[in-house]
Structure formats: C-alpha cells, structure tokens
Amino acid sequence: MEQSPRIRIDPASGVPxxxxxxxxxxxxxxEGQLIPGTDxxxxxxxxxxxxxxxxxxxxxxxxxxxxxxxxxxxxRGAVVxxxxxxxxxxxAWVEDFRNxxxxxxxxxxxxxxxxxGIAAELRAMAKVVKR
Amino acid sequence: MRWVLCAVYLFMxxxxxxxxxxxRRELLFAVPVPRDxxxxxAGRHAISVFRAVIACVVLAGVCAVLLSPxxxxxxxxxAVPAVLLLAGGITFYRQNRKLAxxxxxxxxxxxxxxxxxxxxxxxxxxxxxxxxxxLAAAARFLYVNWDxxxxxxxxxxxxxxxxxxWVERTTKxxxxxxxxxxxxxxxxxxxxxxxxxxxxxxxxRTVMLxxxxxxxxxxxxxxxxxxxxxxxGIPVWMIAVSPIAVLAxxxxxxxxxxxxxxxxxxxxxxxxxxxxxxxxxPNDAVLFxxxxxxxxxxxxxxxxxxxxxxxxxxxxxxxxxxxxx
Numbered sequence: 001m002e003q004s005p006r007i008r009i010d011p012a013s014g015v016p017x018x019x020x021x022x023x024x025x026x027x028x029x030x031e032g033q034l035i036p037g038t039d040x041x042x043x044x045x046x047x048x049x050x051x052x053x054x055x056x057x058x059x060x061x062x063x064x065x066x067x068x069x070x071x072x073x074x075x076r077g078a079v080v081x082x083x084x085x086x087x088x089x090x091x092a093w094v095e096d097f098r099n100x101x102x103x104x105x106x107x108x109x110x111x112x113x114x115x116x117g118i119a120a121e122l123r124a125m126a127k128v129v130k131r
Numbered sequence: 132m133r134w135v136l137c138a139v140y141l142f143m144x145x146x147x148x149x150x151x152x153x154x155r156r157e158l159l160f161a162v163p164v165p166r167d168x169x170x171x172x173a174g175r176h177a178i179s180v181f182r183a184v185i186a187c188v189v190l191a192g193v194c195a196v197l198l199s200p201x202x203x204x205x206x207x208x209x210a211v212p213a214v215l216l217l218a219g220g221i222t223f224y225r226q227n228r229k230l231a232x233x234x235x236x237x238x239x240x241x242x243x244x245x246x247x248x249x250x251x252x253x254x255x256x257x258x259x260x261x262x263x264x265x266l267a268a269a270a271r272f273l274y275v276n277w278d279x280x281x282x283x284x285x286x287x288x289x290x291x292x293x294x295x296x297w298v299e300r301t302t303k304x305x306x307x308x309x310x311x312x313x314x315x316x317x318x319x320x321x322x323x324x325x326x327x328x329x330x331x332x333x334x335x336r337t338v339m340l341x342x343x344x345x346x347x348x349x350x351x352x353x354x355x356x357x358x359x360x361x362x363x364g365i366p367v368w369m370i371a372v373s374p375i376a377v378l379a380x381x382x383x384x385x386x387x388x389x390x391x392x393x394x395x396x397x398x399x400x401x402x403x404x405x406x407x408x409x410x411x412x413p414n415d416a417v418l419f420x421x422x423x424x425x426x427x428x429x430x431x432x433x434x435x436x437x438x439x440x441x442x443x444x445x446x447x448x449x450x451x452x453x454x455x456x
Contacts (some may be wrong), residue, residue, distance in 0.1 A: 010240040011398070028245070039247035047416035049243035049331055051399070054416050077247065 001032045005033040009050050021060035029069050029080065031128075040078040041068070132290035135368045136208050136233030138198050142375050143212060146382070147219045151178045153425045156434060160226040161407020161423040162234045173233065176224045184222045188215050188310050223424070227407045237398045244332070252327060253337055259344050262316040262351025266309050269355035273305055276362055278303060284361035286456070290366055298456040305358070307455035312354030314447045314454070318344055319347040325440060326428060328419030333394055339419070339428050342381065347375045397421045 007024035016088055028034045040046075040061070047057045052082045064070045068083045108118055135276050151159060156166045159174055160181070163222035168174045192211035199207050225254035273280065277300075285294030286304075316390055323343035329337050356370050403412035413433040422429045 004244045004246045006242045006244050008242045010242045011240075011400075029437065038245075041243070041245055041247045044416060045250070046243045046245075048329070048418075050241045051331070051415050051417065053414045056414075057416075073361040 001029060007046075007050075009052070011051070018059045018063070019052070020054045021046075021050065021052075022063045025060065025064055028068075029064070029083075036082040038080040039076075040080065042077055047051050082095050101103070132368065133196055133204070134369055135292075136211075137193050138372060139197070139375070140189060140192050140215065141209055142379070144185055144192075147185045147215065148182055148189075148222070150219075150425065151181060152171055153398055154423070158423055160223055160230055161404065161425070162227055162230040163237055163396070163401060164230065164233055165235060168233065170383075173230070181219075181222050181226055183223055185215075188218045202219075213270050219277065224406050234401055236401050237396050238351055239395060239398050241398075250328060253340065256323070256327075256340060256344070258348060258385055258427065259320045262347045262390065263313060265348075265351040265355050266313050266316070270306060270309050271358060273309075273362065277305075280362055288367050301456065303454075305361075306456035308354045308358045311447075311451050311454045312350055312358075314450060315350050315354075316347050318447050319343055319350065321442065322445070323347070325436070329434075330420070330428060331417060332389050333397075333421075335394065335421060335428075342427065345377075345381050347380075349374060352377075 005028045007021060007028065009020040009024065013018070025034070025040075031097070034040075043054050043057045043061065047054045050057070061070060065072045065078070069079045069080065070078045072078050081096060105118055105122075109115060151169075154161075156169065157163055159169060160177060164174070169178070179355070192215060192268070195207050195211060196204070219317050231414050280300050282300050284304075285296065286298050286299070287296035288296065289295045320343075323340050326339050326343060327336060330339070353374060356365055356373065358369075359365070361372065397420060399410065399415070400412065403415070404410055404423060407431070409432055410429055411422050411432045415431060415433070417431055418434045419426075419428040420431055432438070
C-alpha cells in the first residue's frame with residue numbers, strides 16, 4: 001500500500017514551526033506528491049499530530065494559499081489547486097537563490113556536517129530538479 | 132467487614148508501591164531521565180524512600196482498621212485511604228522535585244500524515260454501548276419483579292457491614308442507581324471518544340480507548356449489582372470487592388500493552404508539566420497527552436475542552452443528589 005505524504009517538523013531545530021510546516025508542504029507540492037484536488041487534513045488534526053497551536057498550522061496554510069498552492073474554502077478545509085507558475089522577468093533570482101543556498105551550506109557546515117556530504121546531497125538534489 | 136477494608140487498603144497500597152515501575156523506563160516520578168537512571172544510586176534511593184512511606188502508611192492503616200473499636204471504624208475507614216493518597220502524593224511530589232535537576236529533555240521530530248479522510252474508530256468501539264444494555268437489562272429485571280422488591284430496603288452500609296440508610300420502594304429509590312450509572316457510563320463513553328479524537332495517533336491511543344470502555348463496563352455492572360441487590364440479596368462485601376477483581380487484570384493488561392517499547396515517548400516540553408502530573412501547554416493543540424506519572428493519558432489543561440469534560444463530570448456527580456433517593 002502506498003504511504004500517504006507526510007510532513008515533519010523538528011521542535012529542537014530553532015526554525016519556527018510555521019516555517020517548517022509551510023516549507024514541508026511546499027516541498028510536497030513542488031515534487032508533485034500533493035496533486036491538485038487533494039484535500040489536506042484539518043488544521044486541528046495537523047496541529048495535534050505536530051504538537052503545535054491551531055493558529056500555527058492555519059498560518060502555514062494561509063501562507064501557501066497566498067502563494068497560490070491552496071484554496072481555503074470555509075467549511076471544506078484546504079484543497080490543493082492548480083497553480084500558475086509566475087513568470088520570471090530577469091535573472092535577479094540567481095543572486096537571491098545563491099545567497100540563500102550559501103547561507104544554508106554555511107549553516108550546515110557549522111553544525112559539523114562534512115563538506116563532501118553536503119556536495120553529494122547538492123548533486124543528488126540537482127538530479128531531482130532536472131527531472 | 133474489617134478484612135474487606137484491609138483488602139481494599141492493601142490493593143491501594145500495592146498499586147502505589149508499584150507506581151515507580153508503572154511507567155516507561157525513561158520516566159521516574161514523572162521526571163524524564165536516562166534509561167539506566169533507575170539503577171543509579173539516586174534512582175534507587177528515590178524509589179526506596181517512596182516505597183518505605185507507602186509501606187508504613189498501609190501498615191499503620193491496616194493496624195488501625197483491625198484494632199480500632201467499632202464506633203471509630205467508620206471514621207477510620209475513610210481516613211486511611213485519604214491519608215494513604217495524601218502521603219503518596221506528597222512523597223511523589225518530593226521525589227519529583229529532588230529528581231528534577233537530573234531531568235533530560237526528550238526531543239524528536241514529529242510527523243503528520245496528510246490524509247484528509249475521516250478518522251475511523253476501531254470496530255471494538257461499538258462495545259461502548261454494552262453497559263447501557265446491562266443497565267437496561269437490570270431495569271427490566273426490576274420492573275418485572277417489582278412486587279418482590281421489599282417495601283423498604285437498605286441502600287447504605289457502615290464500615291461494619293451493617294445497613295445505616297434505607298429507602299422506600301419508589302421509582303426513584305429502585306431505578307435511581309441505574310439512571311446515575313447511565314449518566315456515568317455516558318460520560319465515560321464521551322471521554323473515550325474525546326480521548327480518541329483528541330490525542331495524537333499512536334498505539335497507546337487504542338489501549339486508552341479499550342481501557343475507558345472497560346471502566347464503563349465496570350461502572351455498568353457495579354451499579355446494576357447495587358440496583359438488584361435488594362432483590363437478590365447479594366452480599367455487600369462482594370459488591371465492594373468486585374471492582375478490584377475487574378481493575379487488577381485490567382491494570383496488568385494495560386501495563387503490558389503500554390510498556391511495549393516500540394513507540395518512543397511523546398516529546399512534550401518538560402516546562403509544561405506541573406509537578407510532573409498536570410500538563411499545561413497552550414501551544415499544543417492536543418486535548419489528551421501521554422501521562423508521565425503512570426500509564427495512560429491526561430488532559431492538556433490549556434485546552435478549554437479539558438475544563439468542559441471535568442465540569443461535566445462534576446455535574447454528573449452532583450446530579451446524584453436528585454437522581455438517587
């Protein structure tokens with residue numbers, strides 16, 4: 001039996017829970033594990049499972065709705081919708097993306113993760129992105 | 132009757148005596164500790180002190196019950212369990228405070244399954260309706276045999292087993308205990324459902340549901356026995372001891388089920404536990420969490436529904452005044 005998609009948060013990571021939830025959901029949406037038409041579980045259920053406040057999950061859902069991933073219909077919960085990919089006007093994103101990636105790599109190395117391991121992960125990630 | 136009281140106190144004492152072992156190995160007096168902490172000097176000392184206090188109080192209580200004059204027996208029979216629970220509670224709290232500096236914060240990532248389907252109750256949840264059938268059967272039995280019920284019958288017995296309160300054969304007098312039991316059973320059924328839908332998904336949740344339904348049955352059968360007692364003349368000691376006969380195996384089964392180590396401890400924040408017993412975490416949406424002072428679940432007191440559940444129990448208990456003659 002195929003396993004349902006899951007999101008995971010680490011309360012000890014120092015990253016705010018709302019960001020971890022929104023990021024985790026966005027990964028599943030981008031990778032196509034959550035397809036348009038999928039009903040997401042209620043805010044209450046996700047909040048209970050993750051041990052966070054209802055508002056934290058509601059805020060993450062709202063954030064993704066504002067990005068065009070979800071439709072939040074009152075009484076029906078959150079539904080994944082078809083999203084129009086925004087047009088990119090220039091190459092400004094490269095600088096921004098590079099800075100964020102460098103920051104993440106630096107943070108990971110500071111935690112003691114070897115550079116070889118990080119490089120291998122980035123190569124694997126590049127393959128996934130190309131697909 | 133003295134021996135029945137002694138049996139009840141010894142049972143209570145045995146439960147308290149075993150309390151330090153009635154948790155996961157990572158918990159001692161509701162303090163999260165490393166798994167091998169129990170074998171350390173501090174761990175063994177804390178357990179010994181707690182057990183010594185319990186043993187002394189139980190021994191003193193049993194002696195008091197066996198040696199006291201009949202006229203004091205009533206007061207002593209109430210005082211012994213109260214003192215036992217108080218001494219146990221205070222000693223537990225003291226050990227909890229002493230071990231607090233050794234506490235470790237368990238932390239692990241949490242996961243949520245993204246399925247929107249309705250949460251299904253296990254099939255055995257339908258058994259929660261059983262106690263109502265038991266009570267209905269008792270009511271039917273009383274209705275059919277109404278003429279055989281004594282015109283005046285005993286409803287309360289003192290510590291010596293002698294009746295000290297009677298009621299007339301009226302609708303309220305005869306059916307009152309059954310109505311009260313139906314209210315209690317309904318409350319337990321609601322608790323069982325609230326526990327299922329208000330806690331995180333885990334195997335312990337299923338055990339909790341089963342345990343609540345078992346307690347509901349205990350209530351149903353106990354009050355059915357009380358209701359038909361005037362008709363069948365069931366010995367009072369049998370009614371007093373019967374809960375132990377049900378609770379003892381139930382506790383053993385629950386301990387065995389819940390101590391299976393395949394599921395890690397719920398990593399609730401240490402600072403949200405008051406004395407290791409009360410959980411108050413406004414940032415956790417859950418209504419029921421795994422207890423730290425034993426097997427089972429407790430309420431998250433920051434959730435307004437926890438107060439609604441407790442208030443409804445208070446209302447059920449208060450209603451006994453009007454329901455029971």
